[in-house]
Amino acid sequence: MQTAPLVTGHPMSDTIARFAWLIPLLPLVGFALNGLLSLHAAAHPGPADPSGSDDDHDVAHAAPAAHDHDDAHQVARHPSAGLVSLIGPGVLALSFAMTLAVLYQFGIADQAMHEPYVLTLFQWMPAGKLSIDVAFQIDQLSLVMMSIVTGIGTLIHIFSVGYMRDDPGYPRYFAYLNLFIFFMLLLVMGANYPLMFVGWEGVGLCSYLLIGFWFSDKSNADAGKKAFIVNRIGDFGFLVAMFLMFANFGTLSFAGVESAAAIVPMGGALVTAICLFLFLGATGKSAQIPLFVWLPDAMAGPTPVSALIHAATMVTAGVYLIARSAVLFSMAPVAQLTVAVVGALTAVFAATIGLKQWDIKKVLAYSTVSQLGYMFVGVGVGAYSAGVFHLMTHAFFKALLFLGSGSVIYAMHKAYHATHSPEDAQDMRNMGGLRKRMPVTFVLMWIATFSIAGIPPFSGFFSKDEILGAVFARTHGSTLAEAQWLGIPGSLVLYGVYVLGLAAALMTAIYMTRLMLYTFHGPSRTGEKEATHLKEAPWIMTGPLVVLGVLSAVGGFANVPALYGGMGSQLLHSWLEPVLGRGTEISLGTEGVHLSHATEYLLIGVAIAIAVIGIVFAWLRLKPDALVPAKSAPVEEGLERTLLHKWYVDEAYARTVVQPTLGISRTLLWKGIDAGIIDGLLVNGSALLVRTVGWVGSQLQSGRVGTYAWVLLMGVLSVLSAFSFR
Amino acid sequence: MLAESLALSALLFTIGVIGVLTRRNAIILFMCVELMLNAVNLSFVALSKLHGVGGQVFVIFVMSVAAAEAAVGLAIIIAIFRHRQSVNLEDINLLKG
Amino acid sequence: MGNVFVSLLYGFNFYLFGLIAIASALLFVTRKSPVAAALWLVNVMFCLAALYVMLDAQFIGAIQVLVYAGAIMVVFLFVVMLLNLGRGDADSDMRGSVGRIAAGAVGLALLAEVMVLARSRFPEELTLRAAQGLAPVDVTAGVIGPIAGPLFNEYLLAFELTSILLLTAIVGAVLIGKKRVTDAR
CATH class of the missing domain: 1.20.120.1200 (NADH-ubiquinone/plastoquinone oxidoreductase chain 6, subunit NuoJ)
Incomplete structure (x- = not known):
């Protein structure tokens, strides 16, 4: 099969784009250098990494490294910290600049780039008729993803310089972070599924490493393991999908699969199966029902990690995967509906949990799960560019929210550290009134909140509206609407998805307002002594926040609906047209889907109304003044407790999956098969057999000549009788 | 007299075997082996009347081997006796690995 | 007569x-x-x-x-x-009655098998009488000559090897039989 269009002759091949391999390589180099520095530090103890010396548990757990209260007890910084702070964000900035240059080349190209630029580096797996190359596919979609990854990545790296400043594992942290960026770029740049899978697994590894960054705490290490194991279930789906593609299409490159998918029967079992398995992979990586449970626990990692990996980039890989397989999914409306329904259910489900969490990062984690559900609704209904658009805006505002919360936690932690208080620095019941202490963070967080809630003209409004509009538009005339999903007409399913989306939007507005209210408004519950220590983070942390704030505010103008006309009209949509256009067209059906302007205005009005209602409702109902600090808070009852305990999903999984698995492993596999049959029967049994035979033999070898004579005579007799009775 | 010689040879050999099986004294055991060798010699000599003098030549070889065996065997018995103060084979299990 | x-x-x-x-x-x-x-x-x-x-x-x-x-x-x-x-x-030299009976049984079995084999394999040899078929004794050669001839011609190699065997036996017997110096220590 054709693995790629010809490289030569592509208009990009004589521009800077031919050096695009540098973009992932730079973070890899950064990883190598920082890793070496980390190893060096581990070999030369000082204020060392816990991986070098595990004894200093308290320092290792000094979460936001905030030891330097008024220079009273300054922790000596890592010896190579200066170099690391240069390399870590530096390589990323170079990658970002490189990405922008390639993006610029694409932008100024004379004709629209309808063919992706595939940069083949070398042949990786030639196996029979299958040939897999290490090749980078640079097209509009991957460029958007690359820009997000490197751009947001750079900002978060810079933020981390401040946030992780005094952590003993400083070089290790940046090594992991750089490695993550490398794999993430591999994921979005790979020109075939296997290469994408390498990146997919690599980011999973880095996620695991970074969740368990403070691994000397067992709960952190457990959270890392949980993320890793849950992701494996999804990866199984990805692998099966790849096997199916190879078995039936004979190729695994994006271009090959796309052209092969175009000729399979529409809605056939094969393409549906492939898509469903791909979606299983996506649910693992992007934390959708039923595999979302790992993401909230992943907040055990440093907050910038949560921002980068578990909000802005890695978790959106599933959305990217589906957008990448747009044509494939468009051929399978049933799979699309599944994606949309699962996305909508996840959006609502996670939002309900987010309503009642007290940990500021947990709220944001469930918000992420919920927003990812939105993206899946978008790509699920075939509005791929809308999904990618929401992915982009979400990367902006969720990174901002996480970094803002990181800034808050940093301040809280410093305050508690200064007074040696054991209180939880992440519990919102311990916050309150921070708007006076942290004005910059306060303003930026409100921008992000408006954005995520969908208040115009902030970015989230445009993307969320685009998705909801696309769902509504496809309720009639599209292939989705005509398909049956579990016997339910597709149009009915889409209406349901739309309503769920609105419900999730309402709850999003409520829980975000709740978060802001409890954190920044009302009286301070931090404690009198501690409150005096609360102050804004240094500029190296607020700087990236400001940039993200601007992006969150105006990012939506990248794709203003056609309704409004003007310059930015459908910019992203038409930019992504060469990549996603075909898939979108297929699922729109032959008739095409058109909403009247009146309907569109109505939909927008509904969306805005819901956002405003949510915010106002929360503002009026929730009384931050009535809150008490976490240590004296009453125990929740009823539905509240159910929500606080996340609908007991973890407990249900523990009952239905984990404990039976453990039980089977322990009683059947371990004690029964391993210890019983393998160890007992096979290993010890064969040893016993050999020993018995050996014992019998050794008893014969008594060393007494008399016995030997008897045995000899017996032998002679038997030989002679063999002769005589022949 | 050939059949009688061979029968006698077989009888003597069997008596030697029974001796080997029943006695525990190493020296007597050796002598039993000598008896077995003698029985075989008788067969050789008897059959040499039928097949020529080759049998008698063989007897000479058997005798020299028996002499060598007696020399070495008795030396071993003496050496063992020095160690164990016994020539009883029940006490000797040096052949054990 | x-x-x-x-x-x-x-x-x-x-x-x-x-x-x-x-x-x-x-x-x-x-x-x-x-x-x-x-x-x-x-x-x-x-x-x-x-x-x-x-x-x-x-x-x-x-x-x-x-x-x-x-x-x-x-x-x-x-x-x-x-x-x-x-x-x-006497106590330890001879095996017990069980051992002796078993040895006797083995001996009888051995004898019986040899007899069976001999009867079935070499009937003509066993039926020969001393007077029949035996080569007449060459009186002129004496009694040593007929043996010495083959011994020093056909079986010369075996004869020489026997001498080496005897030499080895002598050396071995001396070596094994003599009191070792190491034992005394």
């Missing part, structure tokens, strides 16, 4: 020495004292020497007396005396 008498005398002597040999052998294996056993074995060997002579193997008969009865058995007796084993340890 004289021939018949010689033949009768020959047969009588043959059976006589044969029966003495069997009786001596039985006495040999049943004696508890090693010295007595050795002397009965010497008796067996003398009988065999007589039988050799009667089977026209005069030279073998002579060296049977010289080597076996004279040399080898003397060495045995010498060792028995040297180790002061003259009074056999």
Whole structure:
């Protein structure tokens, strides 16, 4: 099969784009250098990494490294910290600049780039008729993803310089972070599924490493393991999908699969199966029902990690995967509906949990799960560019929210550290009134909140509206609407998805307002002594926040609906047209889907109304003044407790999956098969057999000549009788 | 007299075997082996009347081997006796690995 | 007539020495004292020497007396005396009755099998009589010549190897039998 269009002759091949391999390589180099520095530090103890010396548990757990209260007890910084702070964000900035240059080349190209630029580096797996190359596919979609990854990545790296400043594992942290960026770029740049899978697994590894960054705490290490194991279930789906593609299409490159998918029967079992398995992979990586449970626990990692990996980039890989397989999914409306329904259910489900969490990062984690559900609704209904658009805006505002919360936690932690208080620095019941202490963070967080809630003209409004509009538009005339999903007409399913989306939007507005209210408004519950220590983070942390704030505010103008006309009209949509256009067209059906302007205005009005209602409702109902600090808070009852305990999903999984698995492993596999049959029967049994035979033999070898004579005579007799009775 | 010689040879050999099986004294055991060798010699000599003098030549070889065996065997018995103060084979299990 | 008498005398002597040999052998294996056993074995060997002579193997008969009865058995007796084993340890020397019965059974089985084999395999040899088919004795060659011829021609290599074997045996016996210096330490 054709693995790629010809490289030569592509208009990009004589521009800077031919050096695009540098973009992932730079973070890899950064990883190598920082890793070496980390190893060096581990070999030369000082204020060392816990991986070098595990004894200093308290320092290792000094979460936001905030030891330097008024220079009273300054922790000596890592010896190579200066170099690391240069390399870590530096390589990323170079990658970002490189990405922008390639993006610029694409932008100024004379004709629209309808063919992706595939940069083949070398042949990786030639196996029979299958040939897999290490090749980078640079097209509009991957460029958007690359820009997000490197751009947001750079900002978060810079933020981390401040946030992780005094952590003993400083070089290790940046090594992991750089490695993550490398794999993430591999994921979005790979020109075939296997290469994408390498990146997919690599980011999973880095996620695991970074969740368990403070691994000397067992709960952190457990959270890392949980993320890793849950992701494996999804990866199984990805692998099966790849096997199916190879078995039936004979190729695994994006271009090959796309052209092969175009000729399979529409809605056939094969393409549906492939898509469903791909979606299983996506649910693992992007934390959708039923595999979302790992993401909230992943907040055990440093907050910038949560921002980068578990909000802005890695978790959106599933959305990217589906957008990448747009044509494939468009051929399978049933799979699309599944994606949309699962996305909508996840959006609502996670939002309900987010309503009642007290940990500021947990709220944001469930918000992420919920927003990812939105993206899946978008790509699920075939509005791929809308999904990618929401992915982009979400990367902006969720990174901002996480970094803002990181800034808050940093301040809280410093305050508690200064007074040696054991209180939880992440519990919102311990916050309150921070708007006076942290004005910059306060303003930026409100921008992000408006954005995520969908208040115009902030970015989230445009993307969320685009998705909801696309769902509504496809309720009639599209292939989705005509398909049956579990016997339910597709149009009915889409209406349901739309309503769920609105419900999730309402709850999003409520829980975000709740978060802001409890954190920044009302009286301070931090404690009198501690409150005096609360102050804004240094500029190296607020700087990236400001940039993200601007992006969150105006990012939506990248794709203003056609309704409004003007310059930015459908910019992203038409930019992504060469990549996603075909898939979108297929699922729109032959008739095409058109909403009247009146309907569109109505939909927008509904969306805005819901956002405003949510915010106002929360503002009026929730009384931050009535809150008490976490240590004296009453125990929740009823539905509240159910929500606080996340609908007991973890407990249900523990009952239905984990404990039976453990039980089977322990009683059947371990004690029964391993210890019983393998160890007992096979290993010890064969040893016993050999020993018995050996014992019998050794008893014969008594060393007494008399016995030997008897045995000899017996032998002679038997030989002679063999002769005589022949 | 050939059949009688061979029968006698077989009888003597069997008596030697029974001796080997029943006695525990190493020296007597050796002598039993000598008896077995003698029985075989008788067969050789008897059959040499039928097949020529080759049998008698063989007897000479058997005798020299028996002499060598007696020399070495008795030396071993003496050496063992020095160690164990016994020539009883029940006490000797040096052949054990 | 004289021939018949010689033949009768020959047969009588043959059976006589044969029966003495069997009786001596039985006495040999049943004696508890090693010295007595050795002397009965010497008796067996003398009988065999007589039988050799009667089977026209005069030279073998002579060296049977010289080597076996004279040399080898003397060495045995010498060792028995040297180790002061003259009074056999009756309790432990002989196996118990079970062992003896089993040994007898094995011996009988062995004998029976040899007989069965011999009857089925070599009937013509066993039916031959001494007078029939036996090559006439070459009187002119004496009794040593017929043996010495093959010994130093056909079997020369084996003969020389035997000499090496004897030399090895001598060296070995001296080496094993002598008191080791290391033992004294």
